[in-house]
Amino acid sequence: MQAHRLHRPLRATLVVTCALLLFAVSAGAQVHLNVSKAFGQKVIVAVPLFEVEGGTIVDPSAVRDVLEFDLGHSGFFSIVENREFVDETETDDRISGRIAFQEWSALGAEILVKGTIGGDLSEVYVEATVYDLAQGKAIFGRRYVGERELWRDAVHSISDDIVFKLTGETGIAKTKIAFTSTVTGFKEVYVMDYDGENRRRVTRQEAIAVSPDWFPGGQEIVYTLLLPNRHECRRATLDGQGSRISAFPGLNDFASPSPRGDEIVLALSKDGNTEVYRLRADGSDPRRLTFGRSTESSPCWSPDGRRIAFVSDRSGVPQIYVMSSSGGTARRVTLQGNYNTSPDWSPKGDLIVYVSRVSGVFQVCTVDVETGEVTRLTSGAGQKEDPSWARDGRHVVYSVKQGGKTDLYMIDIYELEPVRLTSGAGDYQSPAWSD
Amino acid sequence: MNRFLLISASAHVVLLLILPFVPGLFEDEEMGIDVYSVQLVDIQSQPPRVETPEPEVEEPVDTPPEPVEEVVKERIPEEPAPVQRRVTARREDVEERESLADRLAARLRSQDEQREDEPEVEPQQAEPVTAASATVTANRFPYAWYLSIIQGKVSSNWKQPSSRLITQDRLSTQVSFRIGRIGSADLVTIRRSSGLPNVDQSAVKAVRSATPFPPLPDDYQEDHLDVTIDFTVKQE
Numbered sequence: 001m002q003a004h005r006l007h008r009p010l011r012a013t014l015v016v017t018c019a020l021l022l023f024a025v026s027a028g029a030q031v032h033l034n035v036s037k038a039f040g041q042k043v044i045v046a047v048p049l050f051e052v053e054g055g056t057i058v059d060p061s062a063v064r065d066v067l068e069f070d071l072g073h074s075g076f077f078s079i080v081e082n083r084e085f086v087d088e089t090e091t092d093d094r095i096s097g098r099i100a101f102q103e104w105s106a107l108g109a110e111i112l113v114k115g116t117i118g119g120d121l122s123e124v125y126v127e128a129t130v131y132d133l134a135q136g137k138a139i140f141g142r143r144y145v146g147e148r149e150l151w152r153d154a155v156h157s158i159s160d161d162i163v164f165k166l167t168g169e170t171g172i173a174k175t176k177i178a179f180t181s182t183v184t185g186f187k188e189v190y191v192m193d194y195d196g197e198n199r200r201r202v203t204r205q206e207a208i209a210v211s212p213d214w215f216p217g218g219q220e221i222v223y224t225l226l227l228p229n230r231h232e233c234r235r236a237t238l239d240g241q242g243s244r245i246s247a248f249p250g251l252n253d254f255a256s257p258s259p260r261g262d263e264i265v266l267a268l269s270k271d272g273n274t275e276v277y278r279l280r281a282d283g284s285d286p287r288r289l290t291f292g293r294s295t296e297s298s299p300c301w302s303p304d305g306r307r308i309a310f311v312s313d314r315s316g317v318p319q320i321y322v323m324s325s326s327g328g329t330a331r332r333v334t335l336q337g338n339y340n341t342s343p344d345w346s347p348k349g350d351l352i353v354y355v356s357r358v359s360g361v362f363q364v365c366t367v368d369v370e371t372g373e374v375t376r377l378t379s380g381a382g383q384k385e386d387p388s389w390a391r392d393g394r395h396v397v398y399s400v401k402q403g404g405k406t407d408l409y410m411i412d413i414y415e416l417e418p419v420r421l422t423s424g425a426g427d428y429q430s431p432a433w434s435d
Numbered sequence: 436m437n438r439f440l441l442i443s444a445s446a447h448v449v450l451l452l453i454l455p456f457v458p459g460l461f462e463d464e465e466m467g468i469d470v471y472s473v474q475l476v477d478i479q480s481q482p483p484r485v486e487t488p489e490p491e492v493e494e495p496v497d498t499p500p501e502p503v504e505e506v507v508k509e510r511i512p513e514e515p516a517p518v519q520r521r522v523t524a525r526r527e528d529v530e531e532r533e534s535l536a537d538r539l540a541a542r543l544r545s546q547d548e549q550r551e552d553e554p555e556v557e558p559q560q561a562e563p564v565t566a567a568s569a570t571v572t573a574n575r576f577p578y579a580w581y582l583s584i585i586q587g588k589v590s591s592n593w594k595q596p597s598s599r600l601i602t603q604d605r606l607s608t609q610v611s612f613r614i615g616r617i618g619s620a621d622l623v624t625i626r627r628s629s630g631l632p633n634v635d636q637s638a639v640k641a642v643r644s645a646t647p648f649p650p651l652p653d654d655y656q657e658d659h660l661d662v663t664i665d666f667t668v669k670q671e
Contacts, residue, residue, distance in 0.1 A: 029575035029576035029655075029657060029660055029661070030576075030660075030661040030662075030663070031576055031582060031660065031661070031662050031663070032662075032663045032664075032665075041583050041586045041587040041590065042583070042587055043580050043583045043584055043587070075591070076584060076587060076588075110579060110580045110583065111580055132578060132579075132580055132652075134577065134578075134579045134580070135577055135578070137654070139652065139653070140653070165649065165650070166580065166581075166584060166649055167584050167588065167649050168584075168618040168646075168647035168648050168649040168650060169647070348644075350644075373594075414591045
């Protein structure tokens with residue numbers, strides 16, 4: 001009895017302490033949201049014309065165009081409509097330093113990106129401050145400095161910063177796309193910014209270069225050179241310095257670097273029919289992963305490096321299969337359609353994008369590796385080929401052959417509106433997106 | 436009896452008189468509301484740029500084609516001090532701008548009304564879709580953009596189960612979770628089940644696949660944000 005009485009105050013203290021702790025733990029704000037599948041909600045962004053300091057080094061409207069393209073295609077933002085209503089007052093505001101929070105809000109904008117460009121002929125800086133319009137407060141600011149001709153990179157960097165800070169995702173504005181083009185008369189490997197700008201040639205083989213893919217880090221590519229008497233799998237830095245990885249008799253095609261970059265998988269036909277092999281990135285230690293009388297080709301790695309997707313016609317028609325990256329039993333993942341090729345594994349790991357023949361036309365589809373659920377991304381005429389994922393697991397680049405010409409397009413897998421990236425003479429094929 | 440009434444009444448009167456002087460009683464209501472005046476009134480001078488280099492890890496800069504991130508500048512919101520001067524000095528200007536803002540608002544309202552009449556365009560497949568979504572913000576978390584991002588990410592990642600399994604006209608699942616400072620989502624739980632495990636699981640999966648969420652806003656003081664989301668499936 002005595003003992004009980006002694007314990008009572010202690011118990012009371014404990015109860016009170018627990019209650020306080022609970023209160024402290026749940027002290028953060030609480031919000032309640034509704035979600036519907038109809039449309040992914042987007043944050044509306046306003047980008048006024050960039051302010052220019054020290055002479056017009058770079059056209060401010062070009063800077064705005066790049067930033068609007070980046071943000072508008074990130075999947076998270078839409079650009080405010082009717083911005084010309086506020087643009088009028090912007091001219092005065094740039095002089096006075098006032099920021100038209102209310103006006104942009106009235107247009108429906110939630111985020112404002114105010115920027116400045118300046119510098120001289122050799123070096124420019126691009127600076128931007130991001131404001132929360134509802135609160136009239138700065139969220140963060142960034143400034144990049146670089147050579148004048150790299151101003152696009154600076155703007156892309158700002159876009160990726162905004163995407164990261166405001167969405168938590170890694171943006172794609174600074175990524176690059178490797179591809180082949182016949183613009184010189186030969187087929188060479190080129191690299192461009194993800195928005196189609198800044199095209200530059202990587203290989204100068206004056207032959208036929210096909211199926212480029214990136215080593216991790218975006219500084220080196222692997223590709224296959226088709227020579228009159230052999231196929232060579234080669235690697236090259238972006239300035240064209242290259243070396244041979246393999247030149248076995250027959251095919252040395254469809255090479256894909258591992259996520260760590262220390263190995264590649266590719267299709268070789270040195271032992272008779274085409275099979276999937278795994279080699280070190282210098283070409284040594286080739287190991288055969290598939291065995292059989294059918295053709296196995298187009299291998300690619302899962303993002304964790306543990307599995308490999310590839311194409312096999314063991315069922316009579318080409319289908320996508322998945323196996324361990326050390327070989328062994330393979331599981332078929334495409335159960336619809338009778339012609340499925342060209343797999344690329346999403347960086348998020350859940351989906352494989354591939355090409356499927358639908359009513360005689362090649363279309364880009366995704367399949368959920370676990371559930372087998374198929375979603376078609378493209379439609380209409382034009383043969384779509386060689387899809388490749390961006391690092392955000394949301395965008396895919398692919399080629400479309402239409403009217404005797406092939407061009408590159410990208411698509412957001414949630415919005416399904418293709419954006420054309422290339423134009424002009426020549427064909428643009430076999431795109432691969434850098435990480 | 437009357438005496439008690441009298442005492443009670445006078446006590447209430449005294450309390451009512453004291454109330455306005457209790458410090459901090461109405462502070463909550465002011466939070467997040469005074470913000471409009473903050474920078475709107477800031478005139479000639481640009482807000483001073485406070486340089487606070489962030490210890491952010493940038494990519495190696497040994498390759499010339501990369502523009503180097505030189506400094507990270509954060510603009511600290513201004514004190515709302517020069518309000519009066521600004522308003523008196525450029526009164527006409529302010530009025531003109533406000534009326535422009537009003538005109539814009541009116542124009543946009545009329546656009547919105549028109550939009551409501553238009554039929555909604557469906558993305559692609561004939562999946563069951565729901566009606567409009569709405570956002571309710573707690574006044575302690577005034578970052579509307581943050582909540583839009585959460586909604587957008589969760590809804591893009593929501594793969595609804597096949598409509599064959601759903602017989603009701605309308606189903607709703609409530610899922611709650613806690614967002615940490617760096618944008619992580621923890622304690623993902625079904626708060627109210629729809630009755631169909633597939634629908635419930637699809638909602639939980641939507642939240643998990645939508646991560647990472649944005650880092651909590653820098654000037655939001657708490658170390659987490661509790662979010663509850665209603666997932667509604669409605670047969671059209």
